[in-house]
Amino acid sequence: MTASTSPLIGGLGGRKARVLISGAEVGDEQIRQRAVRLADRLDLQGIDRVASRLDNGIHWLVLDLAVRELGGVHVPLPTFFSPEQVAHALASSGAHCVVTAGGAPAPPGSMGALGTLDGGMLAQWRTEAAAPVGLPAGTACVTYTSGTTGRPKGVCLSGDTLLTVASSLVQASSSIAPRRHLCLMPLSTLLENVAGLYATLLSDAQIALPSLAEIGYTGASGLDVPTLLRCLHRYQPESVILVPQLLLAVVMAAESGAPLPASLRYIAVGGGRVGPGLLARARALGLPVFEGYGLTECASVVCLNRPDASRDGSVGKALPHARVAVVDGELQVEGARALGYLGSEPLPDGPIRTGDLGHVDADGFVHVTGRRKNVFITAFGRNVSPEWVESELLSHPDLAQAVVWGEAQADNVAVLVPRRADLDDAALARAVAQVNAGLPDYARVSRIVRAPAPFSASAGLLTPNGRPRRDAILSHFQAEVDASYRRPAAVPSTGVSA
Template identity: 40%
Template sequence: MNFLLNTLSQRANKKPQETAIVSGKTTLNNQALFNAVTELADQLKPFQFQCIALYMDNSINWVFADLAAMSLGITLIPIPLFFSKGQIQHLIKDAGIEAILCQEFDSEIFAIQERLTLSHAQLVILKNDTKLDSGQLKQVAKITYTSGSTGQPKGVCLSLENIKNVSLALAKTIKDHGIKRHLCIMPLATLLENIAGIYVPLMMENSIQIEPLSELGFEQSSQFNPEKFAQAIECYQPDSLILLPQLLKSVIQLKQTTPSFFNSLKFAAVGGGKSAQSALEKAHELGMPIYEGYGLSECAATVSLNTPDNNKVGSVGKVLPHTQVRIDESGEIIVSGQAMLGYLHQDDLNQGQKNNEVHTGDLGYIDDDGYLYISGRRKNLLVSSFGRNIAPEWIESELIHSNNIKQVAVFGDAKPWLNAIITADLSTSNDQITLTLNEINQSLPDYAQVKSWIRSDEAFSTQNQLLTDNGRIRRDAIFSHYKARLDALY
């Protein structure tokens, strides 16, 4: 029995009536959760699947499917709902997916051989001529597809040991902070929410609140309704949740207008991109327990984390006990001790990473107290025509924290000054944006100031391929789209 099924069994035996998961009007106790997972596993077992996918909105059934597949040793691939038709078809073929567990299915996306109704999901068996050799997925418990900054998504292969170690490390790190109820506000298909929002609370004997993302104010992959989000927080009163950096500005504004907002929160982790230090300082000034962390899919989602006991605003916290970090001579962050098995189709997939190391591509340093700091992406580093090295993420994080700028991409490699592509609300005038830029520039050194800018034609999104699945901007795509106008600025 794997570690999570053992956890479910122990919870069911020790406290069968204790609440495990709540969704809408449904409350599931420990015994009911264990029964539902084993029931679905029993229904899946006769098919002897090697690799299946999970394609659902956040729900209790998502958790049943995830845990049932894990209990049978089936390689599971969660598919984000915001993946495009082309991306989904690519990964079905790429991974040789045999079937999909879903609530609804789209015949335009899936080539269906057979559809069956199971106890907690629809099982769609696919017509798929591509099937991977059984030995290739021998140790792979989960494949998480990361859309990256360019090209087709790549499959990051994680073992059960990877998942177990990071889950145990997170549980140990946050166990003394009074957390009893976690609210999932990121897609469960996102590895960070899957591990930190499902596995860790289950291991800590906490309860989990799961609602469809639209009920929480996430109406599309890049559309957010702060009023609806505030209502959800007030209704569910969570102790913990996970935020993306682009939500940080909104929750701070909500706290400023409604002082009781977030009062139930004991711990909110923010990760998935660079957060403005000024925003984190403001959050703490308002008494909001928001702590920045760092990780990547290749390291099973989490590498370091600030906590109430150990926190330095501006850092991404201390490295978790299950892993090690070093900084190489170029300033790149190298993670070891908890690397992925590899990328799907890698020749030595089941041998793990060479030297068990992941070259993150991120630049950073570790201070004397052991806190890790992220400077930016190595490949994104801009070198001005005056020879200054500039990490655009640093400037972007400060700009996004302002009220008038929603999204921004900073450019200026080999140029005398920096420029930016800026997304703003329709109600925000160009003069307001210019005024905001001038104010922020005063806090930046002259070489890092944005001297010219262009208003974007539309918001960066996954639909127009200008945003990755986890909310990061696609720099190359944005630069290509606006290149002529950017060149005209000089």
């Protein structure tokens, strides 16, 4: 095959230390050679559809670049996927093989070892024989959304689309041009893959790629904050991408006196609604936090606040490649788009219907207020987006997790997990009352169900990336929710809006 056909490999600019891993520096030429050799090996085997289940690090990057060089399809499998989810992803994608770290056990859905790759650092496994799976023409990546059920959905994306979004991010961040990006999210997450890896490669900056353990991840959704802080200080990044839960952890640590690296110049936050209270707390600490918005069907980022165009309460303006409109209260996006879903028809022509409610203000800033399917209507006919109320609750330092409901009720209930086990019910009610003070009366929480343990993915109450499975949580606590409405309100109301 002809070397360096991929813009990502061809664009490696000969920097002495493009990638930093556990203090070691890996230069462009070494990355390029390893990726091209690996692409040649896969080509000789006749393999062009490769699944991977790898930790963050140089091996993930080299394999991804090799598949791009090959013009093949990469199917990244999150390390937090259950065995059943891994087997489903391998079968539904039709991957020819699955690659793991050398010495790792055989992954679910594999039939036996095919050998090693990349100097023995990677293991290659044969997948179970199955009928060929057709993919939309041009598919370069199949990324799996965690969804709201146990079976993830595969989304097919082209290489050109991925690079379009990455290039747009480089353009949008040109006023900052961070020189070192630290990948804190799993590389199998599309957001970090596109905005972390690809955008950084295209901008000729350094990438720091610690393992997930070095970052502080434990299990599917656990995080050791002291380890995370040590990682930040070790790599001294100028840019990072955080989900709201990570931002809250960093803010609470800093508020408790933990020092943060002075190198940070751009903290992008996405993956869920960020309460204005949390953003205000972050900025009070001097953190350069900017909220964004995107979705898998649009190849990740669609909108982003940046230093030269930022507005509190918004997710920023659309990136150069994207256009956002509002139809019947729902955000619709044109620009980069997925080719389709595995096992389904291609996406229909026209803009992507996001399912998110919101508006675009007169200056072009996009505001997201919630998910259409989650909106409930109170007994007084008020529409409430629970994500809005939940984000306000989670901005309080005493509240760790929350799900709000009030369909056809005169007031609303929240299933809550306190941040500290020693927080008594009276203190929990005071925390909710403090949040209520900043909410209109129809959105306030009057009743509380205290969860005996944190919501977890293993219990089926969180998606693998930490989002609440709303229906599962409400079903699990249905008896307690019903009982709360037979008791006096736990949090006194200041009035009801008719």
